[in-house]
Amino acid sequence: GAGVSQSPSNKVTEKGKDVELRCDPISGHTALYWYRQRLGQGLEFLIYFQGNSAPDKSGLPSDRFSAERTGESVSTLTIQRTQQEDSAVYLCASSKGLPDAEQFFGPGTRLTVL
Amino acid sequence: AQRVTQPEKLLSVFKGAPVELKCNYSYSGSPELFWYVQYSRQRLQLLLRHIxxxxxxxxxxxxxxxETSFHLKKPFAQEEDSAMYYCALRTTGNQFYFGTGTSLTVIP
Structure with missing residues (x-):
């Protein structure tokens, strides 16, 4: 079946603009994660959705970052008033949400803020 | 605070030689550790989990x-093992913490 998809694959924007990144998880996966990976760095946890529970937003770096998920489907990560330091690859992953459930990653969105 | 450390950014070994990719973690709870791998032009994928x-x-x-370690080992490296390897820790709250990764190159 289809894996996790993300769009767009690449996004170039100007400093100060807002951007919206989309993630389509694998059907039936109740858990969804967003990560940020800056050049030469590891994956940085941003936010975690599990079913209808309140999301774990503890990894969001500032109030310019927000994410939504409708039910167990699509999620959008929004970055307002983008800054150059927001340039990174943003990865989405989904899992069945069970203990020990494997995360399946999307291809990522490469964001460049000029 | 939770942390995963991979001390080697780059590692090169000859084909057929043993390989060890180091991972150390810091976590006060009961850890669950994973290794993820990313081959060239492919997505990040799970390699193995300690459990x-x-x-x-x-x-x-x-x-x-x-020793708070979860080192990855293989007795005889193959060329197809060349990839980026990430060690990851899952907390009881289901957050994941990743290391900065080790790029493994297996020399023919």
Missing amino acids: SRESIKGFTADLNKG
């Missing part, structure tokens, strides 16, 4: 709570 105690593609990793 399964499996050998995947000849790789093994043992959780050593005393």
